[in-house]
Amino acid sequence: xxxxxxxxxxxxxxxxxxxxxxxxxxxxxxxxxxxxxxxxxxxxxxxxxxxxxxxxxxxxxxxxxxxxxxxxxxxxxxxxxxxxxxxxxxxxxxxxxxxxxxxxxxxxxxxxxxxxxxxxxxxxxxxxxxxxxxxxxxxxxxxxxxxxxxxxxxxxxxxxxxxxxxxxxxxxxxxxxxxxxxxxxxxxxxxxxxxxxxxxxxxxxxxxxxxxxxxxxxxxxxxxxxxxxxxxxxxxxxxxxxxxxxxxxxxxxxxxxxxxxxxxxxxxxxxxxxxxxxxxxxxxxxxxxxxxxxxxxxxxxxxxxxxxxxxxxxxxxxxxxxxxxxxxxxxxxxxxxxxxxxxxxxxxxxxxxxxxxxxxxxxxxxxxxxxxxxxxxxxxxxxxxxxxxx
Amino acid sequence: xxxxxxxxxxxxxxxxxxxxxxxxxxxxxxxxxxxxxxxxxxxxxxxxxxxxxxxxxxxxxxxxxxxxxxxxxxxxxxxxxxxxxxxxxxxxxxxxxxxxxxxxxxxxxxxxxxxxxxxxxxxxxxxxxxxxxxxxxxxxxxxxxxxxxxxxxxxxxxxxxxxxxxxxxxxxxxxxxxxxxxxxxxxxxxxxxxxxxxxxxxxxxxxxxxxxxxxxxxxxxxxxxxxxxxxxxxxxxxxxx
Numbered sequence: 001x002x003x004x005x006x007x008x009x010x011x012x013x014x015x016x017x018x019x020x021x022x023x024x025x026x027x028x029x030x031x032x033x034x035x036x037x038x039x040x041x042x043x044x045x046x047x048x049x050x051x052x053x054x055x056x057x058x059x060x061x062x063x064x065x066x067x068x069x070x071x072x073x074x075x076x077x078x079x080x081x082x083x084x085x086x087x088x089x090x091x092x093x094x095x096x097x098x099x100x101x102x103x104x105x106x107x108x109x110x111x112x113x114x115x116x117x118x119x120x121x122x123x124x125x126x127x128x129x130x131x132x133x134x135x136x137x138x139x140x141x142x143x144x145x146x147x148x149x150x151x152x153x154x155x156x157x158x159x160x161x162x163x164x165x166x167x168x169x170x171x172x173x174x175x176x177x178x179x180x181x182x183x184x185x186x187x188x189x190x191x192x193x194x195x196x197x198x199x200x201x202x203x204x205x206x207x208x209x210x211x212x213x214x215x216x217x218x219x220x221x222x223x224x225x226x227x228x229x230x231x232x233x234x235x236x237x238x239x240x241x242x243x244x245x246x247x248x249x250x251x252x253x254x255x256x257x258x259x260x261x262x263x264x265x266x267x268x269x270x271x272x273x274x275x276x277x278x279x280x281x282x283x284x285x286x287x288x289x290x291x292x293x294x295x296x297x298x299x300x301x302x303x304x305x306x307x308x309x310x311x312x313x314x315x316x317x318x319x320x321x322x323x324x325x326x327x328x329x330x331x332x333x334x335x336x337x338x339x340x341x342x343x344x345x346x347x348x349x350x351x352x353x354x355x356x357x358x359x360x361x362x363x364x365x366x367x368x369x370x371x372x373x374x375x376x377x378x379x380x381x382x383x384x385x386x387x388x389x390x
Numbered sequence: 391x392x393x394x395x396x397x398x399x400x401x402x403x404x405x406x407x408x409x410x411x412x413x414x415x416x417x418x419x420x421x422x423x424x425x426x427x428x429x430x431x432x433x434x435x436x437x438x439x440x441x442x443x444x445x446x447x448x449x450x451x452x453x454x455x456x457x458x459x460x461x462x463x464x465x466x467x468x469x470x471x472x473x474x475x476x477x478x479x480x481x482x483x484x485x486x487x488x489x490x491x492x493x494x495x496x497x498x499x500x501x502x503x504x505x506x507x508x509x510x511x512x513x514x515x516x517x518x519x520x521x522x523x524x525x526x527x528x529x530x531x532x533x534x535x536x537x538x539x540x541x542x543x544x545x546x547x548x549x550x551x552x553x554x555x556x557x558x559x560x561x562x563x564x565x566x567x568x569x570x571x572x573x574x575x576x577x578x579x580x581x582x583x584x585x586x587x588x589x590x591x592x593x594x595x596x597x598x599x600x601x602x603x604x605x606x607x608x609x610x611x612x613x614x615x616x617x618x619x620x621x622x623x624x625x626x627x628x629x630x631x
Binding site: 284285287288289290291292293294295296298380381382383385386 | 453455475479480482483484490496507511512568
């Protein structure tokens, strides 16, 4: 029973971590593939007050003056060569507009991009469901629209649409329809060539932000800080931009781990009970072994070995069970749209899940067997034998 | 401390002024009141006395299975220190064999494996040597043919004979037996007792037997009578020693 409990506990521990971290990883991939690891936007200037409070402990951010957008993107990109973790950059001119089809109109956010640069810092190419990035690149007036935008205005690839900004309006050709799975993006975002965007918004210079991809995404916070210091522009790391969602995933992971740890804990209690019963039932045998010269440690080892065998066998079975269930649920159909797009359960295969499950089981099982083992070792053989003989 | 004790190499077991209390507070009982005792090699000594006089308590103290409240115990020339369980355990393993009223064989192991257990702990012999010795001990107690049987497949007398073989496994200098025939019929009692005394004399072991049976006590070299926590009289039956 204890063995089965440990195996199930370890197995479900792994499955829980695999699927929670699977969804988390998928979400991270989605946000990195959409908005990049670091975004460089508004320039800031230190005010007199921030210059005065020169203490390293002072929060100078609240005393900065911000100037919207990136005025000289080429200079910034040149400066980024000093950050070795930077893998790619893409300038983006972003503004609001409305899109009209013969049937309907919708409010949108236009992202003016250089396609070849942008596919280097995002997964736009892979997110295109209809049409293609090549078609967009070959069409000077081409646009790529979000799936929900397309749905709303009933536009298809090859259709002609009008994008309007105040009195200015231009006609564009739909070259592709993309889907990130993030509703807030898919229902408003439209990509067009940077030159077209400059013309539409009458902004011949500067960009709204620079999207940066990194070789090591986990260093994004440190790199963002470095970039801020080098460029005097706000640089935000993906962990900070998506903090609220990442916290939700973290909470799920902790809650899930606690829940499945309970299975292992209950199995551990079962094992403790079993071993404690064995100690009670085997007091005579323990006393006899002690009378033959077996030490307290020898007696203790018998029960610790029993625990170790349950631990090793249970953990191995748990690993196999966890891997089998993880594999099984990865093909379970599950349609999710909203924060990312998937049609199946998402799992993450990581050796660390097995390590965490093994460590948790080891702690619980060893504690469960240690107490009965110590009790067995403390038995005084004379007391036991005299008690039985009388 | 040890100057009060004998260094005579013929002495296998000795105690001086052994004191033991059981219970606590108002219910505390002074079970042993300064017992002095000496056992020579090859000598078989019986302790007799009424129930509750302290016979078994004395036996367990001498076997280092319990801790005395006063006095000294010396086994094969080595004094047993107070409060050193590791030393007591080692001394038991090397020098002391036990036979109890119940056989206390481990039910999951065969007769042969039960006899091997003390040897395995001592760790002097190889696996084959241990097996051979266990088999020869079982032959000696007349159970050579049944060495692979579990204790549950043996009769009460046979189980007790396996227990005797087990007690002799490490060739102890001292054999302590607490009512070894208390659970057997008369025929088996005499057979077991004779076996015990025979192997003790053959192996030059000091044997101390607690018994209620006066007929069996008469087969020993000496009879010590205990009353109220003290040895009150001694009867020598065999002057050879």
